Amino acid sequence: MSAARLLELARARGVMIATAESCTAGLIAGAITEVAGSSAIFDRGFVTYTNAAKAEMLAVHPRTIQAVGAVSEAVAREMAEGALNRSAADLAVAVTGIAGPGGSEHKPEGRVCFGLAQTGRPTHAETMEFGAIGRAAVRAATVAHALDLLIARLSSP
Structure with a gap:
């Protein structure tokens, strides 16, 4: 249902999403x-x-990946x-993480980093630790959180 809410908010504000x-x-x-109707708000x-x-x-600068790793x-x-x-x-949302199985002591399974960029606003980044809940569950939790981030941004002034 959150994707439908996202569509409603983005359409009302004339915002395209990537x-x-x-x-x-x-x-x-x-x-x-x-x-249905997502073509009005989804670019690519x-x-x-x-x-x-x-x-x-x-x-993405290769030096950034080399310095801190892709999951950052x-x-x-x-x-x-x-x-x-x-x-x-x-408005764009980005995700990079370790869905599993696997991971390491420094980057455990279930760690996902999110980025949110919007024209005219500072870029936001955060990390969620979903834990070793299984690949499918980590991916589903990531989708839900990404949609929530987009909705929260469109709901704020």
Whole structure:
């Protein structure tokens, strides 16, 4: 239902949205476009699963990835800004994380970093620790949180 709410809010504000996805591989774009009428508010989605794709498609700086790793707020921020700059959107959400199985002591399974970029506003980044709840559950939680971030941004003045 949150994708329908997002559509309603974005349409009322005349906002176009783009997505930049790594660990969800297009699931956020899919959730948005599942709603009839989404073409009025959804411009495009970037699926950048590899580091090379992040650099080529979204202008994420390879030095950022080398310095802090792909699963980081810095990379999520650059992904969101890249999606905004390489689309006709006014608002972009980005996700990069470890859906599992696996992970490490420093980057555990279930860690997902989010970026939210909007024309004329500072870019926001945050990290969620969903835990080792399984790949499908991490990806579903990531989609839900990304939609919530978009809705919250469109609901604020």
